[in-house]
Amino acid sequence: MAVPIQHKSPAARAVQAWFNPLKRSAGFLAFVLMRITGIGLVVYLLIHMVVIGNLLRGPAGWDSLIQTMKSPWVLALDVVLIAGILIHMLNGLRVTIIGLGFGTQSHKGIFWTLMAVAVLLLAYSAWLVFTK
Amino acid sequence: MTNNGFFGPKKTITLKVLRYKPGAIDPPRYDTFRVEANAVTTVLDALEEIKATQDSSLLYRHSCHPASCGTCGMRVNGREQLGCVARLLEQGSDVVVVEPLASAPLIADLVVDMTPFAERFAPAGMRLVRESEFNPEAETPVGVETFTRYEDCIECNICLSACPVANTNPAFIGPAGLAAAYRALVTGERSPAEVFAYVDHDDGVWRCHSAMECSAVCPSNVDPGHKIMALRRELVTYKVKRFFKRG
Amino acid sequence: MRSIEEKRRSGIWIWQAVTGVLLVILLSLHMIVHHFVVEGGLRTYEQVLAYIGNPLVVVIEIVFLIVVTFHAMLGVRAILFDLPLTERQKTLVTRALTAVGLVVGAWGIFLALWLFRMARMA
DSSP states (O other): OOOOOHHHHHHHHHHGGGOOOTTHHHHHHHHHHHHHHHHHHHHHHHHHHEEEEEGGGGGEEEHHHHHTSSSHHHHHHHHHHHHHHHHHHHHHHHHHHHHHTTTTGHHHHHHHOOOOHHHHHHHHHHHHHHOO | OOOGGGGOEEEEEEEEEEEEEETTTTEEEEEEEEEETTTTHHHHHHHHHHHTTTOOTTTOOOOOSSSOOOOEEEEETTEETTTTTTTTSSSSEEEEEEEOHHHHHOOEETTEOHHHHHHGGGGGGSSSSSSGGGOTTTOOOGGGGOOGGGGGGGOOOHHHHHHHTTTTTTTTTHHHHHHHHHHHHHSSSHHHHHHHHOOOOOTTTOOOOOHHHHHHHHHTTOOOHHHHHHHHHHHHHHHHHHHHHHH | OOOSSSOOOOOHHHHHHHHHHHHHHHHHHHIIIIISSHHHHSHHHHHHHHHSSSHHHHHHHHHHHHHHHHHHHHHHHHTTSSSSOOHHHHHHHHHHHHHHHHHHHHHHHHHHHHHHHHHHHH
């Protein structure tokens, strides 16, 4: 009998699948979104901690920094951040609830409902960011 | 192959089949075959015709044909299906890509090594054969109609292939094994202590991220994702109770 | 049940869930207070100082920082543990993330207390 060769699909290809919801169902899309927003938010947390360190430079340093933060491009990034937070937060609640064995049969409906809520909250937040 | 006008007009479908033979076709490549398909032609029908008339070296596994043995699991256009019930004209394209299941070692062409699957499944404590099958007078457990019968699992390995975690972490017990563990728990086949010892670690029940793709692709309505979540609830309850008892 | 080596028990998912639920409350507070209560958001140095001069705010901000850092590090761990790591590599990952978490936490707490002191002196 021929010895089967341990031929595994390359690890890189398997890791790519974490970020590819094509041909998959809503739960997988939720998993992909959770992973992308999660990584993004960790990166943001680290950047945020460095940026607020500028407060140590006193009023002059901080207030000039805030002026650059008011450019429309940075405000647009703020909206991206809020989108990430909303998706991750609402999805996280869903994962917690179904992760405890509740509502698993309707997890797709819960997902789309929460994402609709996320879109509404995002629209409201974007309006606040650009007008207030 | 079914050759009956009753099943609608025939259409030529191109199959791109992954080929791999250790030492001969290595690295793997895709071979292209053309087959005539009507509304009821399945992927397995097509593979059998290819083997009979175009390339006798094509390797794939199959047994029963009506989706009850779980032998012909494969990825058709990127989605795990049983070849015997996956209809060729329902795959959404004229070019259909056929690949072996992921997260299992490839042996040749569409044949994968099922050993890792069995290793995760059997130790969970699920009997692979029901005792009642040998005992016509066996009584059905109370409440059996309220849960999806885990015995519906046909051990096809499709859930593991669709699981994003099992594909990157071979140590993960995976959907079928965890679902089997839950089943062993609720039937009393195994004690909670035994079941939790098997699943309560980083490569066990906690590794699942609830993508629920296992349940989406399961051809036998076992709904492993639901079972993993239920198992986690049992374990969380157990841990919380123990925490407060101690405190 | 299983003849393979006994694996270390884990319930870290529970912590991920608990901190996550806490964050829904804390982050909502953080976002609303920082950016939507003050007209134009909490922006100038003076406004930041006035806000953080409140001891209750300092406590909430520090609790938020600890919870968010813990949640973030657990999340990174959860992703990395989806890779085929050896037990040794797993220990290394956990230790490295603990270190990063402690540095972020210490820096944030220092910053909050320093600003609190500045606010009190002003």
